[in-house]
Amino acid sequence: MKILLIEDNPGDARLLLEMLKDTPGDFALDSVERLGLGLEYLAAHEVDVVLLDLNLPDSSGLDTIARLHGRFSLLPVVIMTSVDDEELVVQAIRHGATDYLVKGQTDGRLLRRTILYAIERKQAEIALTWRNVRFRLLSETAGRLLSSQEPEETIQTICHEVTNFLDCQVFFNFLVDDEENRLNLNTYAGIPEEEADKIATLDFGEDLCGHVAREGRKIIVEHVQETHGEPNALIKSFGVKAFACYPLISNGAVIGTLAFGTRTRSTFAEEELDLMKTVTDQVATAVARKKAEAALQRNEEELATILASVPIIMLVVNPDRRVLQVNEAAAKFAGRRQVDMSGMRPGEALQCLYALDDPQGCGFGPQCQNCMTRLTVLNTLETGVNHYQVEWHAPFLRNGKQEEVTFLLSTVLMGTGTSGQALVCIEDISARKRTEEALQRSEERATGQAVRLQTVLDTAPAIIWIAHDRECRVITGNRAADDYLRVPVGLNVSKSGAETDRLAHFRVFRDGVELSPAELPIQVVAATGWGLADYSMELRFDDGTVRYLLGNISPLLGDSGEPNGAIGAFIDITERKKMDQLKDEFIGMVSHELKTPLTVVTGAIYTSMTKGVSAKDKKELLHDAVSGAEELTSIIDNLLELSRFQADRLQLNIEPVDVGQVARNVTGKLEKKSALHRLMRDIPETLVPVMADAFRVERILYNLVDNAIKYSPKGGTVTVSAREQDNSVVVTVTDQGIGISVENQARLFEPFQRIQQSHLGIAGVGLGLNVCKRLLEVQGGRIWVESTPGKGSTFSFMLPAAREFEGG
Numbered sequence: 001m002k003i004l005l006i007e008d009n010p011g012d013a014r015l016l017l018e019m020l021k022d023t024p025g026d027f028a029l030d031s032v033e034r035l036g037l038g039l040e041y042l043a044a045h046e047v048d049v050v051l052l053d054l055n056l057p058d059s060s061g062l063d064t065i066a067r068l069h070g071r072f073s074l075l076p077v078v079i080m081t082s083v084d085d086e087e088l089v090v091q092a093i094r095h096g097a098t099d100y101l102v103k104g105q106t107d108g109r110l111l112r113r114t115i116l117y118a119i120e121r122k123q124a125e126i127a128l129t130w131r132n133v134r135f136r137l138l139s140e141t142a143g144r145l146l147s148s149q150e151p152e153e154t155i156q157t158i159c160h161e162v163t164n165f166l167d168c169q170v171f172f173n174f175l176v177d178d179e180e181n182r183l184n185l186n187t188y189a190g191i192p193e194e195e196a197d198k199i200a201t202l203d204f205g206e207d208l209c210g211h212v213a214r215e216g217r218k219i220i221v222e223h224v225q226e227t228h229g230e231p232n233a234l235i236k237s238f239g240v241k242a243f244a245c246y247p248l249i250s251n252g253a254v255i256g257t258l259a260f261g262t263r264t265r266s267t268f269a270e271e272e273l274d275l276m277k278t279v280t281d282q283v284a285t286a287v288a289r290k291k292a293e294a295a296l297q298r299n300e301e302e303l304a305t306i307l308a309s310v311p312i313i314m315l316v317v318n319p320d321r322r323v324l325q326v327n328e329a330a331a332k333f334a335g336r337r338q339v340d341m342s343g344m345r346p347g348e349a350l351q352c353l354y355a356l357d358d359p360q361g362c363g364f365g366p367q368c369q370n371c372m373t374r375l376t377v378l379n380t381l382e383t384g385v386n387h388y389q390v391e392w393h394a395p396f397l398r399n400g401k402q403e404e405v406t407f408l409l410s411t412v413l414m415g416t417g418t419s420g421q422a423l424v425c426i427e428d429i430s431a432r433k434r435t436e437e438a439l440q441r442s443e444e445r446a447t448g449q450a451v452r453l454q455t456v457l458d459t460a461p462a463i464i465w466i467a468h469d470r471e472c473r474v475i476t477g478n479r480a481a482d483d484y485l486r487v488p489v490g491l492n493v494s495k496s497g498a499e500t501d502r503l504a505h506f507r508v509f510r511d512g513v514e515l516s517p518a519e520l521p522i523q524v525v526a527a528t529g530w531g532l533a534d535y536s537m538e539l540r541f542d543d544g545t546v547r548y549l550l551g552n553i554s555p556l557l558g559d560s561g562e563p564n565g566a567i568g569a570f571i572d573i574t575e576r577k578k579m580d581q582l583k584d585e586f587i588g589m590v591s592h593e594l595k596t597p598l599t600v601v602t603g604a605i606y607t608s609m610t611k612g613v614s615a616k617d618k619k620e621l622l623h624d625a626v627s628g629a630e631e632l633t634s635i636i637d638n639l640l641e642l643s644r645f646q647a648d649r650l651q652l653n654i655e656p657v658d659v660g661q662v663a664r665n666v667t668g669k670l671e672k673k674s675a676l677h678r679l680m681r682d683i684p685e686t687l688v689p690v691m692a693d694a695f696r697v698e699r700i701l702y703n704l705v706d707n708a709i710k711y712s713p714k715g716g717t718v719t720v721s722a723r724e725q726d727n728s729v730v731v732t733v734t735d736q737g738i739g740i741s742v743e744n745q746a747r748l749f750e751p752f753q754r755i756q757q758s759h760l761g762i763a764g765v766g767l768g769l770n771v772c773k774r775l776l777e778v779q780g781g782r783i784w785v786e787s788t789p790g791k792g793s794t795f796s797f798m799l800p801a802a803r804e805f806e807g808g
């Protein structure tokens, strides 16, 4: 047990030393003569109790105890008084003395007991004070940390108090810097600034504090000065004797460290470490709260930035339906300042014309009764139901002009109960709406145009195909084209598409050579971009039909001028082709048919002019020449009539015509044509005349009688008869010739129709009956045939009777 005696009287000092020698127990006594020396001694040595004389050369009376207690309050102090002055003793004890001894009245036993009691009492007192102070400290610390706006600064004050209380001189508080992944020195005490600068940042694992932060476990080093090695070097250099570092842990993560160090003792008591731990936990909570608050603030700031920058109009409306706050988009929309909008009704704030026009303002006008914005906000405020994207429109005053605005309205209740406010979000979709409408209109226009185009294409008499891509994988046709190919409307008719989709019921030829899909005209134009004109091709269908097409094909060009399809318009020229063929055949036939009688004519005349031909032969020859010439004339007359028809130059001279007279003329002309035939007339004398062109009636009758003779090669009777019937006259020519089958009867009257009777060798050009039919039709009559093959034929025609005209 170490005792320090502060006593300036050497006699008293010696006396005490003697007493202690005889006292049982391990007492070691040092003495000094002045208070100043005593204080120095105490700072350098560990002492269990002080024996103090109050009257010293550098201090006297109660001041002595006060000064000593002021510096070393935990030390038990026994004052030595020379007189038994109770008043002084009481005062001294109030100033921190633990007990007292009266000089001259003290023996070894009393001295020992007093010292031991003093130590014990002091310890009890310390324990009590410790508990009290600790309690006060902790509760204050907790309170201050919780209420502090700046916990990081509060930590400094608290640490100072704790260090003082624990008789520590050094502390460090590091906080984790998440971004840099290291520790920053937040506050410290007890070391010079330049030393602090050196440890302003620590890496995880660096030094003791870095180590604690990395491991998340406390480190306590006692007897620091006696230790060796790197980890403790720093604190050792600060003169620290005992050091404790704790991790600040929040939610299982290390957020910093708190460390205390003392230069006066080499160890810490358990309760001191306990206190440090408790304070550390409190600090951790405060720092974590601060961090969370900072994060929250950052979020709020971000939210504020977002709210400011989103193009959505936002208003916070209170239960009285007054605007509390608006964002920048709202101010921009209204053309007002944000501050000016607070306190207004929403409609007024945003310059709704209904609100501006009505003297009572937003929410009261007749239009406001149905205002969706008002109803939605009210509903949210009253029932707490949020609404999402309700579409509404209203007229607003914008930039001095009235503007109909369409918008989507969303409302969210913020807060609860009667204090609830509505966040109103308004998304102006007018521009989008206008664009959509314009798009729809243009789509409708485009559709309309497309429909019109399709109608044009479908009504066009031409066969039109459109290739929709450069490769012609899709080709569709108009109605005429689909009918032509005999496919359903709108079918892809491309021969260049997928193998399986290709139309296979026809093939395309040109000059007798089949075209491959790539050689087809539309494909060629779509691929090259060069059009084709007057292109003819031949379609051969699987059922054997062959059709001819003639057309023009143009490329369809894209925006950049690249071909991306083709359109081809064709007409069917099959009939024309046939006519051409027919014409060619006809010319050949006519030439032939003209040549035969001409040969007869020329031959007969030449022969008749030969010497030695008898007058009788000459007469016969000339007769042959005349009938040949008549045959020629007949053919040429028919040709001329036909050409008049075709040129629309037929002129008729309609007058009452005596059919009997015409029949006589005709039979007269043809009588001599054949010796095998007998021409008969069966025409009443009183037959009513017909209204017709006499010359044409003769032509008709001539053709019919001529045919009757021609097609009864074995001879027989040819009868021309006539009779009146229903205000018309029916003339018939009956022969006993080869007759005509029923199916052939149907087409006899078409031009160039000759029934194959080549084996009979009967000449003809297939014109006569067609001319008859046409001539009768223009004179208001008609022609028909009855015939039995092998027995003969009866050709009849009818013409209106002249009486009808006379009467009418």
Ligand code: ADP
Residues within 6 Å of the ligand: 703, 707, 708, 709, 711, 712, 735, 737, 738, 739, 740, 748, 753, 754, 755, 756, 757, 763, 764, 765, 766, 767, 768, 769, 770, 793
């Ligand atoms: P063409 O006599 O020059 O051949 P038509 O127009 O006068 O031409 O007659 C057309 C066809 O009608 C004839 O080729 C013939 O086959 C048939 N035909 C006309 N008249 C008779 C008839 N009286 N008896 C049988 N066949 C006839």
